[in-house]
Ligand SMILES: Nc1ncnc2c1ncn2[C@@H]1O[C@H](COP(=O)(O)OP(=O)(O)OP(=O)(O)O)[C@@H](O)[C@H]1O
């Protein structure tokens with residue numbers, strides 16, 4: 001069976017006043033049907049840029065220089081903006097944003113905002129009454145209080161967690177094959193975050209959708225995902241089944257991320273150093289300035305990813 005989403009060799013750069021910034025340089029991932037893929041990495045590693053490239057919403061200063069983004073067998077990079085809008089975004093790919101407050105307009109009722117999405121992206125031949133019915137049943141499933149009259153209320157009449165559930169309903173409304181979520185629970189308290197992650201996992205299984213979930217939190221990856229793609233400085237450094245990667249991480253960056261996870265480490269120190277600027281990437285391994293296992297070759301040659309015994313693909317000169 002073909003994967004729902006396959007990204008291979010993706011390179012994206014931004015034109016800036018200080019020159020070309022190489023933000024993604026050989027990112028790859030594969031998401032199978034009915035699975036949850038976690039994309040994880042520190043701030044500035046390129047997670048949101050990757051998502052924007054997949055959805056075709058990169059800013060004007062960005063350019064895709066190489067690679068493929070294949071969704072349900074079709075290369076999205078050849079779609080025009082109009083085709084993406086009419087055939088892909090909102091209908092076949094749903095999106096759950098990070099900040100529910102910024103994503104709902106406070107002056108319009110929730111119903112008018114969610115129904116507008118459905119009007120633009122729902123399958124032809126479906127009526128407004130069908131859309132209302134679909135939204136109410138999703139709101140009920142997402143445990144939004146008072147689902148029958150929720151569409152008549154304004155965003156401020158919901159809590160942060162409830163607003164995020166409204167946006168999950170919006171993302172699922174047109175029955176997409178793929179849902180992309182960019183750190184959708186970061187702004188929520190731990191209990192609400194946990195409830196929403198559980199619901200998302202149940203919905204993936206019930207509705208047979210696939211979920212690409214961006215996070216900086218390996219605890220979230222462990223709780224929610226089937227596979228994981230670890231990104232560092234615009235490159236995939238380790239990817240594979242969650243159990244293999246989290247139980248026996250091979251790449252020094254994955255090891256360092258895990259070591260500084262609060263549940264794994266008594267002394268939370270973080271990883272020394274910072275992610276390099278996309279304007280000044282190291283020539284060899286991009287993690288070399290922060291790595292405890294560096295060898296002379298690491299500074300000159302960029303390692304390629306190889307399959308390890310664990311089942312993960314790892315970009316590091318150590319065979320592990
Ligand atoms: N419009 C832009 N012009 C120039 N550089 C940009 C632009 N947008 C993002 N970048 C740079 O691209 C890199 C990756 O940014 P991105 O937002 O994709 O990271 P991220 O992994 O999503 O981070 P976070 O976890 O903070 O959301 C950063 O160095 C950022 O400064």
Ligand code: SF4
Nearest residue numbers: 285288291298316317
């Ligand atoms: S290639 Fe070298 S510098 Fe890079 S992660 Fe592996 S050991 Fe560290």
Ligand SMILES: [Mg+2]
Nearest residue numbers: 047048049182
């Ligand atoms: Mg981001």
